Amino acid sequence: MFADYTWTELGSIFAMQGFAGLILFSVFVLMALGLAIIFGQMGVINMAHGEFMILGAYVTYLCSNFFQAFLPGLFSIYFFIAMALAFVAAGALGAFVEWALIRHLYKRPLDTLLATWGLSLIMQQAYRSIFGAREVGVTLPDWLLGSIALTDIIEIPINGLFVMALTLVIAVGVYFLMFKSRMGMQTRAVVQNRVMAGAVGINTEWVDRKTYALGCGIAGIAGSAFTMIGSTGPTAGQLYIVDTFLIVVFGGAASLLGTIASSFAISQAQSTMEFFLSGSMAKVLTLLTVVGILMLRPEGLFSHKIRR
Amino acid sequence: MNNKSELKGPTASRRGLILGTATAFALSAFSQIGFPSAAHADDVNTTGLAVTEDTVKVGILHSVTGTMAISETGSVQAEKLAIEQINAMGGVLGRQIEYTQEDGASDWPTFAEKAKKLLVNDKVAAVFGCWTSASRKAVLPVFEQYNGMLYYPTFYEGLEQSPNVIYTGQEATQQIIAGIDWVAKEKGAKSFYLLGSDYIWPRTSNKIARKHIEKLGLKVVGEEYYPLGHTQFNSVINKIKLKKPDVIYAIVVGGSNVAFYKQLKAAGIDMTKEKPVLLTISVTEDEIRGIGGENITGAYAAMKYFQSLDNPNNEAFVKAFKERWGDDIVIGDVTQAAYLGPWLWKAAVEKAGSFDIDKVRLASPGIELTTAPEGYVRVHENHHLWSKTRVGLAKPDGQYELVYETADLMEPDPFPEGYQ
Numbered sequence: 001m002f003a004d005y006t007w008t009e010l011g012s013i014f015a016m017q018g019f020a021g022l023i024l025f026s027v028f029v030l031m032a033l034g035l036a037i038i039f040g041q042m043g044v045i046n047m048a049h050g051e052f053m054i055l056g057a058y059v060t061y062l063c064s065n066f067f068q069a070f071l072p073g074l075f076s077i078y079f080f081i082a083m084a085l086a087f088v089a090a091g092a093l094g095a096f097v098e099w100a101l102i103r104h105l106y107k108r109p110l111d112t113l114l115a116t117w118g119l120s121l122i123m124q125q126a127y128r129s130i131f132g133a134r135e136v137g138v139t140l141p142d143w144l145l146g147s148i149a150l151t152d153i154i155e156i157p158i159n160g161l162f163v164m165a166l167t168l169v170i171a172v173g174v175y176f177l178m179f180k181s182r183m184g185m186q187t188r189a190v191v192q193n194r195v196m197a198g199a200v201g202i203n204t205e206w207v208d209r210k211t212y213a214l215g216c217g218i219a220g221i222a223g224s225a226f227t228m229i230g231s232t233g234p235t236a237g238q239l240y241i242v243d244t245f246l247i248v249v250f251g252g253a254a255s256l257l258g259t260i261a262s263s264f265a266i267s268q269a270q271s272t273m274e275f276f277l278s279g280s281m282a283k284v285l286t287l288l289t290v291v292g293i294l295m296l297r298p299e300g301l302f303s304h305k306i307r308r
Numbered sequence: 309m310n311n312k313s314e315l316k317g318p319t320a321s322r323r324g325l326i327l328g329t330a331t332a333f334a335l336s337a338f339s340q341i342g343f344p345s346a347a348h349a350d351d352v353n354t355t356g357l358a359v360t361e362d363t364v365k366v367g368i369l370h371s372v373t374g375t376m377a378i379s380e381t382g383s384v385q386a387e388k389l390a391i392e393q394i395n396a397m398g399g400v401l402g403r404q405i406e407y408t409q410e411d412g413a414s415d416w417p418t419f420a421e422k423a424k425k426l427l428v429n430d431k432v433a434a435v436f437g438c439w440t441s442a443s444r445k446a447v448l449p450v451f452e453q454y455n456g457m458l459y460y461p462t463f464y465e466g467l468e469q470s471p472n473v474i475y476t477g478q479e480a481t482q483q484i485i486a487g488i489d490w491v492a493k494e495k496g497a498k499s500f501y502l503l504g505s506d507y508i509w510p511r512t513s514n515k516i517a518r519k520h521i522e523k524l525g526l527k528v529v530g531e532e533y534y535p536l537g538h539t540q541f542n543s544v545i546n547k548i549k550l551k552k553p554d555v556i557y558a559i560v561v562g563g564s565n566v567a568f569y570k571q572l573k574a575a576g577i578d579m580t581k582e583k584p585v586l587l588t589i590s591v592t593e594d595e596i597r598g599i600g601g602e603n604i605t606g607a608y609a610a611m612k613y614f615q616s617l618d619n620p621n622n623e624a625f626v627k628a629f630k631e632r633w634g635d636d637i638v639i640g641d642v643t644q645a646a647y648l649g650p651w652l653w654k655a656a657v658e659k660a661g662s663f664d665i666d667k668v669r670l671a672s673p674g675i676e677l678t679t680a681p682e683g684y685v686r687v688h689e690n691h692h693l694w695s696k697t698r699v700g701l702a703k704p705d706g707q708y709e710l711v712y713e714t715a716d717l718m719e720p721d722p723f724p725e726g727y728q
Contacts, residue, residue: 133372146576230566
């Protein structure tokens with residue numbers, strides 16, 4: 001396969017390929033973080049995760065139209081405002097859904113699966129009714145398009161860099177929120193022992209709502225960022241949901257670090273195999289590997305070591 | 309109760325017969341003084357279809373919900389427009405067309421169920437519908453069992469020819485061969501990288517493409533398929549960069565399309581440059597709306613229709629379409645093909661002088677449409693259309709600019725040699 005190429009060419013391609021793997025890693029982390037928070041911390045299987053992402057994408061779409069029409073001077077920075085709004089919109093909807101639907105089902109975790117799946121169908125049809133069945137095109141500011149050419153072959157996509165930076169910021173933010181802040185402490189307390197947490201004065205209902213909203217909000221940001229690399233349509237959320245669950249389950253549901261580790265493992269495996277094999281085959285092999293490892297470690301890569 | 313109905317039956321039919329005869333007399337009298345002849349319902353419909361003295365019922369069967377709604381909406385709009393226009397011109401054999409619309413909901417068994425409902429319960433005289441090959445394959449046995457007539461609008465992989473289907477889109481060889489000939493001749497292309505979503509249409513199409521490329525003495529340097537809905541193309545883009553093909557031949561569909569073109573552009577593959585040339589058969593103006601014109605500028609598409617075609621038929625069609633469905637609408641290849649369906653059916657019914665499926669089928673080959681927005685089309689013996697293939701260049705505004713069209717109509721060849 002490589003006989004016809006010079007070493008420089010091969011070196012460049014492997015550098016590019018490594019970078020492609022890192023971009024995929026960032027995309028996976030961004031997709032999965034919101035779900036991992038909700039699934040891991042609350043035990044709720046949020047099948048509507050993809051639709052919360054697409055809510056963020058549609059918010060970005062509306063923002064881009066708004067800025068083009070009314071504030072063309074600020075168009076180059078609209079993306080940041082769109083992401084903030086996407087977080088707020090998806091988070092607010094998440095809080096509402098938690099209040100209206102999820103909190104009634106905490107004692108029946110499997111029913112949340114059905115309820116959130118229904119919610120995802122409702123949201124899809126709502127998008128279809130509001131925005132139309134066709135995909136919408138989100139106009140991006142020029143500085144987010146194109147690539148930086150390092151050499152003749154090595155070209156780094158700017159939107160890939162952007163996603164990587166964004167993922168880093170969000171991951172660090174989530175780390176501080178969950179492990180260094182009062183809210184995180186309360187959340188972890190509720191996860192570990194709900195009754196006890198309530199007894200020491202933590203408003204567990206409020207913590208649940210905030211956690212759910214946070215997960216949905218991060219999904220919104222992810223959706224907003226993915227307008228750079230993917231499609232925005234009523235059912236586009238479905239494109240991400242399988243990978244997202246795969247990552248969270250593989251990483252170990254209760255561990256955010258596990259989510260990151262599993263994103264890394266799956267993204268590297270997939271992008272390497274895609275390079276050497278064909279796309280569909282790479283997917284099959286990735287899934288087989290994941291199934292194999294999950295058979296050996298049903299809890300996923302990282303699990304809490306607690307005696308049950 | 310039983311008794312009563314037995315008594316009622318013959319009386320009713322006798323009354324019907326008398327009434328019918330009277331009408332027939334009246335009508336034949338009219339026709340003698342130059343009134344458009346509207347034959348008696350029984351004469352033009354011997355198989356119990358939903359045809360009355362002044363109406364005929366047809367079915368529209370597309371997904372308006374689910375994943376495929378994005379693609380099929382345009383076809384529904386085109387079919388309704390054609391039906392309305394035909395009605396405004398006086399209908400078919402003097403009968404106004406009424407349509408029953410069913411939703412296939414992007415679910416293939418639902419398509420089959422709804423097709424059965426249209427044929428058995430509604431007794432429609434023709435169905436305009438389906439989009440994906442999977443939905444067509446699902447309804448095919450239903451149409452063949454209950455002897456219905458389906459007008460199928462999408463360009464597709466071929467390898468099929470049913471007496472109960474008229475294929476108004478191009479089959480694979482029509483779309484592919486002319487496009488590859490063009491890119492080899494005009495762009496001096498020597499090497500091709502074939503890429504597609506992983507299902508029957510892209511795979512069959514690429515098989516035909518590969519065969520033709522090799523016949524021309526050119527080289528295929530890569531062939532790859534990605535699962536439907538795949539959103540990460542960076543690895544394959546790297547491979548393309550390594551192999552440096554003259555042509556990227558892309559048959560990616562659906563949401564993947566958007567991801568593919570955005571990432572291609574982000575990776576610095578500039579399609580407006582001399583090389584590589586990107587040639588696609590899967591991106592119509594409809595898809596460009598989701599992709600964004602700026603992300604696909606410079607790509608070439610080989611198909612039979614572009615909204616920008618400059619001819620009086622198309623001008624009138626685009627104007628009528630926009631008046632009916634809104635100014636910001638775009639019209640892609642399949643939408644135009646869907647528009648042909650009702651017109652081809654009308655022509656066949658009028659040639660046959662009957663709504664009977666068997667007679668319409670016999671009358672269909674040889675039907676010509678000089679008013680088609682794409683220009684002139686003719687129905688082949690094999691139920692596909694003779695049509696021209698065109699190559700368009702994608703522009704930032706989301707439209708294609710016509711750069712080439714075949715001099716002659718391309719003959720449809722759904723069973724190319726070596727594929728059976």
